[in-house]
Structures are given as structure tokens and as C-alpha cells.
Amino acid sequence: MCDADFTSPAEGKITGFDRRTFTVLGASMALAGCTGAAAAAGGSPLTERMVSITTADGVCDAFFVHPAKGKHPGIVMWPDIAGLRDVFKIMARNLASQGYAVLVVNQYYRSGPAPIMKSFSEYLTPEGQAKVAPMRAALTPDAITRDAKAFVAFLDTQDAVDTARKIGSNGYCMGGPFTVRTAAAMPARVGAAASLHGAGLVTDAPDSPHRLLASTKARYLFAIARNDAARQPEQKADLENAAKGAGRPAEVEVYAADHGWTVADSPAYDPDEADRAWKRMLALFAQL
Numbered sequence: 001m002c003d004a005d006f007t008s009p010a011e012g013k014i015t016g017f018d019r020r021t022f023t024v025l026g027a028s029m030a031l032a033g034c035t036g037a038a039a040a041a042g043g044s045p046l047t048e049r050m051v052s053i054t055t056a057d058g059v060c061d062a063f064f065v066h067p068a069k070g071k072h073p074g075i076v077m078w079p080d081i082a083g084l085r086d087v088f089k090i091m092a093r094n095l096a097s098q099g100y101a102v103l104v105v106n107q108y109y110r111s112g113p114a115p116i117m118k119s120f121s122e123y124l125t126p127e128g129q130a131k132v133a134p135m136r137a138a139l140t141p142d143a144i145t146r147d148a149k150a151f152v153a154f155l156d157t158q159d160a161v162d163t164a165r166k167i168g169s170n171g172y173c174m175g176g177p178f179t180v181r182t183a184a185a186m187p188a189r190v191g192a193a194a195s196l197h198g199a200g201l202v203t204d205a206p207d208s209p210h211r212l213l214a215s216t217k218a219r220y221l222f223a224i225a226r227n228d229a230a231r232q233p234e235q236k237a238d239l240e241n242a243a244k245g246a247g248r249p250a251e252v253e254v255y256a257a258d259h260g261w262t263v264a265d266s267p268a269y270d271p272d273e274a275d276r277a278w279k280r281m282l283a284l285f286a287q288l
Contacts, residue, residue, distance in 0.1 A: 044068070046096050047160070048089075051103075055150040057143065060109040062151075064158075065092050066101035071162035073288040074155035076148065076182055077104040078175025080263060081132060082123040084114035087265045098282060100168070101160045105151055107175070110143075111135040120265045136174070141181060141207050148182040152189050166191025166218075166288045170281060172263055176222075177201050180209035183216040191288050194221040194281045196262045197228060202238045210239055214246035221284045222252040223277045225259040225268075251280065 048065035063084060066072055075095060079088045084106040092102040106114035116135065122128045148169075155161045167189050169179040176198015183190040193216075195201060201222065202210045213220070222239050229236060236252055243250035257273035260266035264274075 044097070046093060048093070048096075051154070053105075053150055053154045055109075056146045057110055060147065060150070061106045061113050062154075063089050063092060063104040063114075064102070065089075065096040065104075066158075066160040067096060067099060070160075072096075072099050072101045072160060073165045073285065074152075074158070074161040074167040075100045075102045075285070076151045076155070076167065076169040076179075077102055078107060078169070078171035078178040078182075079104065080120070080173035080175060080260070080266075081136065082120045082128075083108050083116040083132075085118055085265075086115075087119070087263060090264070094278075095170075098285075100285065101155065101158060103151060103155055105147070107139060107144075107147070107178070108132075108135040110138050120260075120263065120267075124267070139174075144178050144181045145185045148178070148185040152182070152186045156189070168192040168194070168285045168288050170194040170196065171198060172196045173199050173260065177209040180212050180216070180220075183218040184212040187215060187217045190216070190218050192219045192221075192284050194223070194284055196223050196277055196281075197225040197259045198222065199228075199259075202232065202235045202242075210242040213242050213248050213250075216246075216248060218248065219284060219287060220248060220250035220252075221280055222250060223262075223280065224252070224254045225261060226254055226256060227258045229254040251284070253280075 045068040046065055047068045051062050051064045053060045053062055077092055084104055088104050092104045096102045108116050117123055117128060152167055155167060156163050169182040169190060171179040176195030177200050179193035179195050183193045202208060220243060224236060236254060239252045255273045255277060257270035258268040260268035261270040262274045262277050
């Protein structure tokens with residue numbers, strides 16, 4: 001399942017929301033997230049900026065935020081299908097306030113600079129889905145692997161990053177499997193990966209993410225949406241078995257929320273279950 005499943009292209013509907021309600025909800029949740037970041041930071045300042053990262057395929061724009069002082073574990077954050085936008089900057093600030101140097105990448109940089117879309121509601125239109133389709137098609141496993149190597153290398157050159165500690169990665173929806181590919185691309189550096197309602201983690205492909213676990217040295221959090229589990233009921237067991245076979249520590253859990261529940265501008269946003277997933281992710285990253 002991916003974010004497209006929030007809407008039926010044939011019917012053009014947003015499940016459970018009209019567009020006006022969704023827009024208001026998204027804005028209010030974004031403001032709540034911003035307030036949470038300031039409180040979590042405990043008054044300590046953050047430093048943030050847009051950066052340019054040279055990859056094998058071009059130059060990627062990304063948002064980089066970290067505590068103003070000291071060195072911290074680096075995190076590569078992969079956004080959902082609507083790409084790098086304000087809500088992911090808020091999420092990155094929240095994570096940075098917990099003592100991490102967070103790089104939120106524009107996975108669509110081959111097609112254009114961020115924001116490709118300003119909110120998830122833009123994706124939930126026929127026009128938005130048509131816009132993203134060719135951009136998404138360019139994100140092959142090989143492309144993501146090349147990008148991941150460049151992103152980790154960037155973090156390792158930054159003064160704010162503690163290179164004596166491992167790097168983490170988190171990803172949402174289409175970004176979920178990208179965290180596994182990040183760990184496989186740089187196994188000596190990536191020590192933890194969190195997939196939040198990740199799509200395409202278990203497939204029939206020879207390089208399916210679940211088959212890559214043995215080539216990594218990371219710990220994992222696989223937070224699965226309940227409707228994803230209903231559509232692919234074998235996914236949880238397949239991930240657990242793959243992690244066990246690979247000897248990789250992994251927490252695999254189905255959450256009582258639907259696909260997209262951790263992102264505040266998603267129609268499935270569930271603050272209680274989002275907070276629970278957030279705490280489990282922090283526990284994972286604490287081991288970097």
C-alpha cells in the first residue's frame with residue numbers, strides 16, 4: 001500500500017474528508033507540531049538551513065537541522081510520496097531537538113527542487129498523482145542506493161555530526177523501504193532504520209527490502225498500519241522471519257491506525273498512535 005490508497009482515482013474522493021476539512025486539519029496539526037518542537041528543545045537553539053548535495057545523478061536539495069552546539073548522530077529522513085515540505089521540516093526540528101543532526105532529503109531532486117507539493121492534499125488530486133508518477137518512477141532501487149551513499153557521506157562531513165556514532169534513517173510510506181536500502185548501501189555507518197507505514201517492504205523482487213536485511217548491520221523498527229496489514233497480512237511475519245534469519249534486531253508491530261498516521265498533513269493522522277511510534281523510534285535511535 002502507498003499514499004495513493006487514500007484516494008480512489010476512479011472516484012476522486014478523499015476517504016473520510018472533504019478538501020476544506022482536510023486543509024484545516026493539516027494546518028492545525030502543523031502548528032501543533034511546531035509548538036511541540038519548541039517545547040521539546042527545552043529552550044536550546046537549533047541551527048537549520050537548506051543544503052545542496054552532489055550525488056551520482058545530480059544535485060539534491062535537502063533540509064538540514066541540528067542543535068546549535070555539539071556533535072550528534074546523523075539521521076537521513078525520507079519523506080512520503082508528497083515529498084519534502086513544511087510538515088517534514090517540522091518533524092525534522094522535533095527530532096533534532098532530541099539531539100540529532102537531521103537531513104530531510106528531496107527524493108525528487110532529479111525532477112525539480114522542493115517543495116514539489118506544499119501539502120499532502122495536493123497529492124490527493126488526479127493532477128497531483130499524475131505529476132508525481134514520473135518522478136516516482138525514477139526512484140529505482142539503484143537510484144536510491146546511489147543517493148543514500150551520497151547522503152550518508154554528506155552527513156559525515158558535517159561538524160554537527162558525531163562520526164564516532166552510527167547514522168540512523170527514518171522513512172514514511174514510500175520512504176520506508178528506502179531506510180532499508182540506506183542501511184544496505186552503507187552497512188558500516190548505518191546502525192538503525194525506522195520504517196513508518198512503509199510501502200513495498202515485502203515483495204517478490206529479488207532485491208525486495210526484506211531480503212536485504214542480511215546485508216546490513218542495523219537495528220530496525222517496522223511500524224505497520226492496520227489497513228496495510230489487512231491488505232498484506234503476511235507482511236509482519238515475513239519481516240520478523242527475515243530479521244531473525246539475518247540476525248538483525250527488529251521491532252515489528254501493527255499500529256491501531258491507518259496508512260499515513262504519523263504525518264500531520266495526512267488524512268489518516270492519529271496523534272496518539274503517532275506519539276507511540278515516535279517514542280519507539282526515539283528508543284531505537286538512542287542505541288546509535
